[in-house]
Each structure stands twice: as C-alpha cells, then as structure tokens.
Amino acid sequence: MADIRVVLPQHLQTLARVPDREVAIGVDGAVTIRAILDAIEARFPQLRGTIRDHGTSPSTPGRRRPFVRFFACEEDWSHAAPDDPLPAAVADGREPFLVVGAMAGG
Amino acid sequence: MSAVRVLVGTRKGAFVLSSDGTRRAWDVSGPHFAGWEIYHLKGSPADPNRIYVSQGSGWFGQLMQRSDDGGKTFTPVDNTFAYDGVPGTHQWYDGTPHPWEFKRVWHLEPSSTDPDTVYAGIEDAALFKSTDGGASWHELSGLRKHGSGPHWQPGAGGLCLHTILLDPTNPKRIVIAISAAGAFRSDDGGVTWKPINKGLVSDGIPNPNAEVGHCVHRIASHRSRPATLFMQKHWHVMRSDDAGDQWTKVSGNLPTDFGFVIDVHAHEPETIFVVPIKSDSEHFPLDGRLRVYRSRSGGNDWEPLAKGLPEKDCYVNVLRDAMAVDTLDSCGVYFGTTGGQVYASPDGGDSWSAIVRDLPPVLSVEVQTLP
Numbered sequence: 369m370a371d372i373r374v375v376l377p378q379h380l381q382t383l384a385r386v387p388d389r390e391v392a393i394g395v396d397g398a399v400t401i402r403a404i405l406d407a408i409e410a411r412f413p414q415l416r417g418t419i420r421d422h423g424t425s426p427s428t429p430g431r432r433r434p435f436v437r438f439f440a441c442e443e444d445w446s447h448a449a450p451d452d453p454l455p456a457a458v459a460d461g462r463e464p465f466l467v468v469g470a471m472a473g474g
Numbered sequence: 475m476s477a478v479r480v481l482v483g484t485r486k487g488a489f490v491l492s493s494d495g496t497r498r499a500w501d502v503s504g505p506h507f508a509g510w511e512i513y514h515l516k517g518s519p520a521d522p523n524r525i526y527v528s529q530g531s532g533w534f535g536q537l538m539q540r541s542d543d544g545g546k547t548f549t550p551v552d553n554t555f556a557y558d559g560v561p562g563t564h565q566w567y568d569g570t571p572h573p574w575e576f577k578r579v580w581h582l583e584p585s586s587t588d589p590d591t592v593y594a595g596i597e598d599a600a601l602f603k604s605t606d607g608g609a610s611w612h613e614l615s616g617l618r619k620h621g622s623g624p625h626w627q628p629g630a631g632g633l634c635l636h637t638i639l640l641d642p643t644n645p646k647r648i649v650i651a652i653s654a655a656g657a658f659r660s661d662d663g664g665v666t667w668k669p670i671n672k673g674l675v676s677d678g679i680p681n682p683n684a685e686v687g688h689c690v691h692r693i694a695s696h697r698s699r700p701a702t703l704f705m706q707k708h709w710h711v712m713r714s715d716d717a718g719d720q721w722t723k724v725s726g727n728l729p730t731d732f733g734f735v736i737d738v739h740a741h742e743p744e745t746i747f748v749v750p751i752k753s754d755s756e757h758f759p760l761d762g763r764l765r766v767y768r769s770r771s772g773g774n775d776w777e778p779l780a781k782g783l784p785e786k787d788c789y790v791n792v793l794r795d796a797m798a799v800d801t802l803d804s805c806g807v808y809f810g811t812t813g814g815q816v817y818a819s820p821d822g823g824d825s826w827s828a829i830v831r832d833l834p835p836v837l838s839v840e841v842q843t844l845p
C-alpha cells in the first residue's frame with residue numbers, strides 16, 4: 369500500500385475534521401485518481417458526493433464535480449481518465465495530489 | 475420559563491439565535507458550517523433537540539447534517555438523493571425538454587410525531603423521505619410521475635419543491651408546492667398526487683388558468699385548521715378552505731400582492747402575515763419601506779405593520795422560507811432579509827426589532843418554542 373499525500377480544500381478539510389489540509393491516504397494497487405478518491409471516501413464517508421457525484425453503482429462511480437479540479441506535479445489532471453496512472457512522484461509521496469475548488473468567486 | 479430558538483439559514487452558514495420567553499435579549503451562535511449555503515434547517519416537533527440541516531455549495535454539492543443536541547453539534551448524514559428510475563425531462567425556461575437533475579435540498583419538514591421521519595423538497599423538484607433520521611432517503615416518486623411532471627418548468631430560483639405541509643389531523647395528507655409548477659396534494663401518504671391549482675391565475679404561461687405551471691411561492695396553514703391554506707403566489711395572495719381544491723384571491727387592499735413569504739399566527743387561525751414586495755422585476759419593498767402586512771380576517775383586509783422596521787432606503791428581499799412564528803402566549807413573528815437582518819416581533823406583529831443586522835443574506839428562518 370502506498371501512502372499518498374492528498375491536499376484537500378478548506379471546506380472539505382473542515383468536513384473531514386482533520387487538522388491539516390494535507391492528509392496521508394493509503395492506496396492499494398495502481399495509484400490513479402479513481403483509487404485515490406475511493407480511498408478518500410472510504411476513510412471520510414462524509415466526503416462522498418463532494419468531490420465527485422454519487423455514482424449509480426459501485427462499478428460506475430460519479431463524475432468529478434464541475435467546480436472541482438485535480439492538480440499534481442504542476443499539471444492539471446482534472447480531465448484525465450480516472451484510471452490513468454498518476455506520476456511516480458505522487459505514487460511515492462514526493463508530490464501531493466491536490467483537490468482544488470475552482471476559482472469562481474463567492 | 476419558556477425559551478425560543480430561531481434557526482437561521484444563510485448564504486454563508488447557519489446561525490442559532492436563542493432567547494428566554496421575554497424575547498428581549500438574544501444569544502447568537504454561529505456561523506455553523508461557515509462558508510456553506512444553508513438553504514434550510516428545521517427542528518423536529520417531536521424532539522426539539524433533533525435538527526435537520528441542508529448544507530450545500532456550488533463547489534462541493536449537497537450535504538445533510540443532523541443535530542441531536544439542539545444545534546450544539548452536528549453529524550453528517552446521507553446526502554444521496556437518487557430519483558426513482560430514469561427521471562426523464564421537464565421543461566426548461568424556454569419550453570424545451572431539459573433533463574431532470576438533482577441540484578439541492580430546499581426544504582426539510584420533520585414529522586410532528588417521529589423524530590426520525592423527515593421529508594425533503596429538492597431541486598429539480600421531487601419529494602424525498604427518510605424514516606431513519608437521515609441515514610437514507612427515498613423518493614416519493616408518485617408526485618413526479620403523476621403525469622404533469624414533463625410540463626413543469628423552473629421559476630427564477632430553479633425548479634424547486636419548497637413547501638411541505640403535513641396535516642396534523644390526517645397523516646395521509648401532504649400538500650407541497652413547486653415553483654413554477656404549482657401546488658399538489660396527496661391523500662394517501664405520498665403515493666398518489668393531484669394538482670390543486672383551481673382558481674389560480676398566472677400571467678406568463680400560455681393558459682393563465684392552467685392545471686399546472688403556476689409559480690407558487692409559499693403556502694402556510696394553521697394546525698387547528700389544516701384544510702385552510704394560505705398562499706403567496708408570484709402575484710396574488712390566495713386562500714383555500716378545502717385543502718386546495720379551490721383557491722380564492724384575498725389580496726384585498728395590499729399595496730402590491732407580489733411577495734414570497736406568508737405565515738399564520740400561532741393562536742389566531744385567521745391572522746396571517748405577508749411581506750409585500752414591489753414586483754417580480756423589482757424584488758424589494760415599495761418605496762424603500764419595509765413593512766409586514768397583517769390580516770386578521772384571513773385576507774382581503776390588511777394593515778401595515780411598520781413599528782421598528784426601516785421607513786426608508788430599504789431594498790432587501792424576504793425569501794420564501796424566511797418567516798416563522800413561535801407559539802408563546804403572545805405569538806412571536808420572525809423574518810430574515812437578504813440584507814442579513816433577522817427581525818422579531820414579540821407581540822404578533824405590532825412592533826419589531828432586529829435580533830441581528832449583519833448576517834449573510836438570509837435564506838430561511840424557523841422557530842422552536844422550547845419548554
């Protein structure tokens with residue numbers, strides 16, 4: 369199991385009741401966006417539906433919410449396929465995976 | 475001594491305003507869920523410590539919270555609102571078909587007898603129910619599927635189910651309202667539904683007397699007379715004395731009969747309150763004077779209530795879920811504004827003062843009268 373560094377937006381940090389924006393999430397197998405989100409939602413059930421929509425079944429998880437973006441290694445991964453492998457630097461913990469609320473005012 | 479707890483939902487969090495029965499001094503707690511839109515929070519009549527909260531944001535979607543200690547702490551509960559079956563389409567603003575999609579929970583209506591039973595009115599319009607304290611939700615899909623659903627169209631705020639009235643004398647009877655579809659009633663606990671819009675007349679739809687398509691803003695009733703319904707429609711204040719089978723206009727001498735809120739005095743079932751708003755294109759009080767209007771005759775004859783309210787330069791709105799009453803001997807009336815004020819009257823509307831003045835825009839106001 370790899371420990372992935374995940375940075376949450378402030379509102380989700382509060383909702384998850386963790387002291388820091390960055391949390392370590394254990395991921396089994398290939399380190400992908402889907403695997404990270406599955407692990408986040410397993411550890412913090414209250415975040416289900418906040419990063420991606422509720423899926424219609426376990427095999428068809430929801431889509432990334434429109435105002436949420438994913439960044440890693442200074443690249444935008446928001447539109448990557450959920451099963452694409454993330455960079456090795458994320459998988460080995462040198463770089464975090466960032467869940468970001470889009471800049472949209474308010 | 476009795477106490478009052480006012481639950482305020484705003485664009486940027488929830489606030490709990492508490493006072494003893496004198497309603498002179500108030501304690502303000504919050505913001506709870508700071509930064510989130512709180513469309514509605516409401517306590518269970520069966521257990522005042524049980525409070526349900528609709529929490530949401532454009533970024534992170536819909537969350538649901540529950541308190542079991544009167545709002546001191548909250549716990550997330552299920553936020554899955556899955557339509558029953560393939561929801562199909564309703565009408566978009568221009569009349570074209572538009573896919574039915576969940577957006578948010580507008581209104582929560584806890585059962586008067588069971589703290590674990592609560593109804594949720596959502597956008598795109600549908601009625602959901604939980605019987606396990608919010609741990610799961612299921613749609614009462616007979617409403618959406620009763621036949622007129624594909625013809626429903628959104629109001630300016632969205633296709634929202636915003637009003638849920640549970641008949642205290644008949645557990646099988648539920649009245650709901652949707653903007654801009656109209657009012658609907660079930661007499662079998664939410665299994666089957668029918669439109670109850672006869673007598674409503676609306677400009678802006680092809681047939682002003684249509685069975686559905688009316689922009690109902692709010693319906694209120696008194697516990698002792700659940701078949702008497704009072705409605706603030708887009709334009710027009712209406713009443714029905716047969717649970718919505720027929721409506722009659724009671725706008726009477728109101729200076730404008732556009733508005734959003736309507737409520738009924740706790741002890742006088744023919745005393746009702748509205749806040750007239752200038753028009754559908756100018757959502758603020760007439761002439762910059764914020765006034766509640768009261769009718770002691772169930773409509774038609776209205777008197778302005780202005781003592782303690784702004785007499786000039788006031789251009790706020792009062793949204794549809796932002797008025798409530800307490801049940802103390804001298805009925806308290808409360809409303810919140812888009813300017814962040816929450817006004818209270820401890821004397822049935824005769825005089826008003828602001829409990830708070832600078833909250834974020836107020837979306838909803840509910841009141842709990844505590845022993």
